[in-house]
Amino acid sequence: MTSKELDTRFSELLLTEGSDSVGKTNKLEGQGSNDDVQITCFTEDLHDVTFHFQIIKLTKQIYVWIGCNTAKFGHLYAAAITRPNKTVAVTPVLGGTSDNTGSGIARRLVLKTGLNIIVACNIPKDSPTLEVTAERKLFEKLKSLGYIKPRPEGLPVSSAHN
């Protein structure tokens, strides 16, 4: 199969470049606001460490990448709420079998947002301080983006269940 042998038709085509989207949210607009793919990239310099965050919000899921000083992909985790007792299940998807840095972040993201979460994280092993710091900055950003909204009772819910 080669591309020349295929008959392709594209009725809608939108291109956005995000290489300089520090602190910006790029949105792929669909037919309705609920169909938007929102990409947010930002960097935080904290003491001697630089954290890079990339948040890709899909309709029913959030993908998060956390880079600690480098842009390596890191280990990949998936987390979701499981029925019937609504506990959170986390599993390593790529790497992470002997080093579960990032799995705690994935678990707590699910608890905060109520959504399925995919987290890629290259925070070094045995660095709980870095993990806590990164998680705090990430949650602040998610709240500012409206992906975590506080309930009147004080418990956070996701804004994506619309």
Next chain:
Amino acid sequence: MYSSQPTRFPVTHKSVSLDIKGNKTDIVICKYDDKFLVIVTQIGCMGTILHARKEGSVSTEPTFSVSVIFGKRDEPWLLACGRQLIEHISCSGSSRPLVLSLGLKDHSPETLKELTVAVIENCLCYLAAILKYAIS
């Protein structure tokens, strides 16, 4: 105490929204230091996740390994799509592995062929060109 300095974000990404067989399809491609990530979704989530990488030495014909690491393991056309993309990445001069997520409404060969062409023509060529420029 904390400062946020405006810097160039180290991960390049490119996004496309298009129509494939009547289904709105969002494609996001990200280039990390050591991997490419391609997200293709029609259903609002990442769906099945595959890992594809090039194997073999420089002097021999490259071989490729593609495996499902999360999700449906009984859809061979998903693996074929991953195989096409990793081969294209390799031919473009990069040995980076690929993490490919496919959240599709249908897994027909026609959809996956059209999708593979869309990813290659609209996004991967751009990123491969960036990579070539960066290492030249």
